[in-house]
Amino acid sequence: MLNSLFSSGSKIVVSAPMAGYSDSIFRRFAKKFGADLTFTEMISAEGFLRGNDKTMELLRFSGDETPIAVQFFSGVSDAIFMAAERISGMSFCVFDINMGCSVRKVMKHGAGAALLKNLDNAEKIVIAAMRAKMPVSVKIRSGFSSEDEWEQILNFLKRAEEIGISFVTLHPRTAAQKFTGKANWHLIAEVVHSLKIPVIASGDIFSIDDVAKIVELTDAAGVMLARGAISNFQLFSQTKQLFDGVNIDEIGKISLAERAETILDFVAEEVEVRGEARAIRWCRKFFIPLLAGFPGARQMRGKVSHIEKFAQLKNELFVPLMKIF
Numbered sequence: 001m002l003n004s005l006f007s008s009g010s011k012i013v014v015s016a017p018m019a020g021y022s023d024s025i026f027r028r029f030a031k032k033f034g035a036d037l038t039f040t041e042m043i044s045a046e047g048f049l050r051g052n053d054k055t056m057e058l059l060r061f062s063g064d065e066t067p068i069a070v071q072f073f074s075g076v077s078d079a080i081f082m083a084a085e086r087i088s089g090m091s092f093c094v095f096d097i098n099m100g101c102s103v104r105k106v107m108k109h110g111a112g113a114a115l116l117k118n119l120d121n122a123e124k125i126v127i128a129a130m131r132a133k134m135p136v137s138v139k140i141r142s143g144f145s146s147e148d149e150w151e152q153i154l155n156f157l158k159r160a161e162e163i164g165i166s167f168v169t170l171h172p173r174t175a176a177q178k179f180t181g182k183a184n185w186h187l188i189a190e191v192v193h194s195l196k197i198p199v200i201a202s203g204d205i206f207s208i209d210d211v212a213k214i215v216e217l218t219d220a221a222g223v224m225l226a227r228g229a230i231s232n233f234q235l236f237s238q239t240k241q242l243f244d245g246v247n248i249d250e251i252g253k254i255s256l257a258e259r260a261e262t263i264l265d266f267v268a269e270e271v272e273v274r275g276e277a278r279a280i281r282w283c284r285k286f287f288i289p290l291l292a293g294f295p296g297a298r299q300m301r302g303k304v305s306h307i308e309k310f311a312q313l314k315n316e317l318f319v320p321l322m323k324i325f
């Protein structure tokens with residue numbers, strides 16, 4: 001499955017792991033709009049091994065989200081091995097290891113970005129995952145506190161390639177940067193030149209122009225859409241067209257009305273699965289980027305937090321919005 005994905009000769013577009021966003025319905029929409037590969041959000045290996053309900057919920061997916069990668073975090077190689085072994089019986093196409101999350105509750109257990117400070121343990125974790133005999137990948141940042149660590153990160157990735165990982169995703173910001181500053185795409189180009197396995201580019205891809213620029217600069221095997229795809233599933237279809245050889249000038253511009261209409265469909269599906277009250281609360285965060293840049297955004301944003309019913313959302317927010325654009 002994974003091999004055919006990368007051997008198609010075309011670059012691929014990937015739907016990012018995003019905690020609190022990339023649920024089953026998000027992935028289905030991403031796929032419908034053109035994603036070649038989707039990701040679950042990060043999952044605790046320990047939580048999974050304990051059979052924690054919420055964790056098990058994160059593992060649920062349907063056929064219209066595939067091929068799908070599952071992402072785990074842990075600082076303990078035994079936990080990673082046991083999680084990967086259990087996962088290998090499910091239909092995920094790759095077991096991805098998170099080496100970038102800088103949230104305290106993840107790092108305090110030596111997982112996520114904490115592995116960037118302990119690359120020997122990161123290597124043990126990769127070896128442990130590989131023992132489970134399923135494809136393994138790594139998603140990583142460019143360093144923990146400074147780009148001075150980059151050389152060590154690159155050496156680690158070379159070792160991970162030798163151990164046998166299938167691909168790597170690089171978000172070239174340090175963990176200390178979180179989401180500030182700009183992603184240093186030049187580092188992606190460096191990994192592409194240094195490794196033989198496919199490299200997926202992540203970081204600051206918000207438009208089709210960004211996609212064109214990042215692939216030109218890095219020649220990565222694919223791009224991962226994250227914040228740029230929140231409330232803009234059409235970025236998947238634009239990217240797919242570009243990778244299928246359509247000239248960028250011929251790729252249709254996406255109106256806010258189109259995006260809004262798709263988000264409304266998305267909310268409707270969330271309502272079916274989560275129930276109205278929970279779904280509307282869950283989806284509120286998707287409306288903010290949709291409203292960004294719109295002159296009345298502040299007032300509209302204020303409205304969002306009071307909306308509780310789907311009909312109200314449609315009539316008070318989306319219908320006026322779609323008329324404007």
Ligand SMILES: Cc1cc2nc3c(=O)[nH]c(=O)nc-3n(C[C@H](O)[C@H](O)[C@H](O)COP(=O)(O)O)c2cc1C
Pocket residue numbers: 016017018019020021040041042071098100101139171202203204205206224225226227228
């Ligand atoms: C809300 C949010 C949640 C995220 N959750 C995860 C996650 O669970 N695992 C992970 O590896 N990266 C996670 N990321 C990082 C993204 O996958 C991506 O690498 C990063 O946002 C850079 O891409 P962007 O600048 O295009 O957003 C998350 C990012 C955001 C904004």
